[in-house]
Amino acid sequence: MGDVAVSAEPTELLRFATAGSVDDGKSTLIGRLLYDTKTLFDDQLAAVEAVSSARGDDYTDLALLTDGLRAEREQGITIDVAYRYFATPRRKFIIADTPGHIQYTRNMVTGASTADLALILVDARKGLVEQSRRHAFLCSLLRVPHMVLCVNKMDLVDYSQEVFEEIAAEFTAFATKLDVPDLTIIPVSALRGDNVVDRSPNMPWFAGSSLLHHLERVHIASDRNLVDVRFPVQYVIRPQSNQHRDYRGYAGQVASGVMKPGDEVMVLPSGFTTRIASISTADGEVAEAYPPMSVTVRLEDELDVSRGDLICRPNNRPETSQDIEAMICWMDEKTPLQRGRKYAIKHTTRTARTIVKDLHYRLDINTLHRDEAADGLALNEIGRVKLRTTVPLLCDEYRRNRETGGFIVIDEGTNRTVGAGIIVDAG
Template identity: 60%
Template sequence: MNSNSQQPTANANSYLDMELLRFTTAGSVDDGKSTLIGRLLFDSKSIFEDQMEQVKQSSERKGLEATDLALLTDGLKDEREQGITIDVAYRYFATPKRKFIIADTPGHIQYTRNMVTGASTANVALILIDARNGVVDQTCRHSIIASLLQIPHVVVCINKMDLVDYDKATYDRIVSEYEKFAAKLDVKDVRFIPISALKGDNVVNRSEHMPWFEGSTLLYTLENIHIGSDYNHIDCRFPVQTVIRPKSDKFHDYRGYAGRIAGGVFKPGDEVTVLPSGFSSKIKSIDTFNGEIDEAFAPMSVTITLEDDIDIGRGDMIVRTNNQPEPKQDIEVMMCWLNQKGPMPRTKYTLRHTSADMKAMIKEVRYKLDINTLHRNEEDKEIKMNDICRVQLRTTKPVLADSYRKNRQTGSLILVDEATNETVAAGMII
């Protein structure tokens, strides 16, 4: 990051009690993702007694000797019956240091779209590897998706260390295998932790069985990993979600623009431009539920008032006058197709980008990406569910977009089928 760029200060964040970290889990079937999350929740004392009682009863019904912690997350009946994760299961827990949202995503190839959904907002990807099997195809597949989605931090959990007698050589071999593969990917921060989710080694508490490992436990890593700079604090982007006009006696002339900051740092007095109209003004105040603040930055939700009366509505974007996104109607996108029916030629979809909606169609399919090898297939252009491909979209009005690499908020979009209202694709702007 630019050393002289504006960095947010801690006091502006004090209105939020605790920082929120989102992480996603990925790995092959039976690598122990659900058990790991169950262990995290159990050992960090984030489970209610009645939940624990239900899990104990389910474990007894299955004839298990020990309580199966995986049942804490496999919420769907099918999942409990098959012992696998099908949908994205979201779980929430907190420690004194941080709040967490976990997206537990499925391991099967046919659920790639679910992983894309769960990972799109994550700060951290936990990739599980079975210590007995080492790096397998699914490990590579999930790492490639994490890289495509620009997840800033990857924590590789080498699980089931208890089944290889906590052997350091096995751990070292897998670390070396993964590092060789990850060198091809665009992942900035990769960490490794040897764990046993079943026994609790290095999940919340340090393992007595692996004195050779000097790194942190998984929970300590999640609590302390630095995520403040995961957001773009240079390019100021504020998509307007709604206009606030109380029309009460106290706030008779109040006109504020509410939304969530997608990038940059905003302060009262800053000169800003409203897009797409191009009118300029200065920020008069930045208001939150707890009163006025001196500066605001991503991902805070705030209300901005301006010194001039400008016609602004949902879908407009407030940006810095000297730093604006380029409005485009032809946009290049890496797209994951989420629907069972492939796209029909010349079909119009609703494109949703930040708070703006518009019509769009797929103008051209450039290539399909083989998610296992990163090979580009330019011959087969028929898009099916779970396919990841590069396409050119044509929109009815300009999209105020940055590249996804620069800003995950203003660089992402979804396509919605107008007839069924289903989300058919998720895209990353190139």
């Protein structure tokens, strides 16, 4: 597995989603990161070098490392988002590589919804295209905390500072209309390796760091919501053996906040309060739990708690609402979303049925124009809707909490996921 030196210290994990138009060099960029961080198997590298030399290329075509999945995708095999893993001594990385075509908006939403950082590629010769703007908008809608614009193929514009600064100025102006808290712009050549892992001598005018240096050091710890305690219960654990007959634990993943034994907590929807007796993981008891840890919580009092309930702090509760305003990205190619239709909705560990009460507008994600005359949402379209659910959801606005502010929509007849939503208002 190469000779990556991984320290004994637990390293932080950064999830990032890559997006770019076709032929922007995304595959080459990911291949370059894998190649230069020595995260490749020797036989993978040998195979790529053999194909490159057989073609008569004077360079190793690193795009071949990631394009293996493209053929499968074209055959209709549903590898919609390809995940890749690599590590450096400083950090572990998961790359969600999402296709660039306009018809793949839903895949981009899937990849970006859990990302800490979005990496958007543009071709230095073409500058910003419609797709670049659409990707940036989707990442801001999904509140990806960090964004990196890579101006690629700088070698094909003679490493021109002027070309780079023009694209950077145009993108920055567009980003100010969106909600982009942290934007970094880096000129790179994925093919030649300029500014990908090491600083490039070909662009002495660029004072910033290389892409990998930025990915290793971007500060993500404070992106997690550590203020609002939200613990959706996934399983109730009651051992059958006599010696543990009184044990009752609640297992799940901490969505946000920090929980400690002794903390006063409230269970929703019942509203009963108690204290945390203990918190444990697979490795034993812990002194605190925070996102995204999977833990089992024991409470001091015996309360009636079941799957779909939520543990929070008494003075900091989520909204409890059956009327929800949301932005939805529609993912079903067969039937559009329409007013009056009924669906199932999965929100944290709770499932409910819902009806679409209203479709306020469909959003043109290239111009940000709102079409208020729209009567439905087709595949990949995004719009604002009003939903009414059969049971109250225990939710926060997505801008406050990505975990309790997102949901998926399921077609009850086919059990297929047909939409992904973010809660704008649960009042």
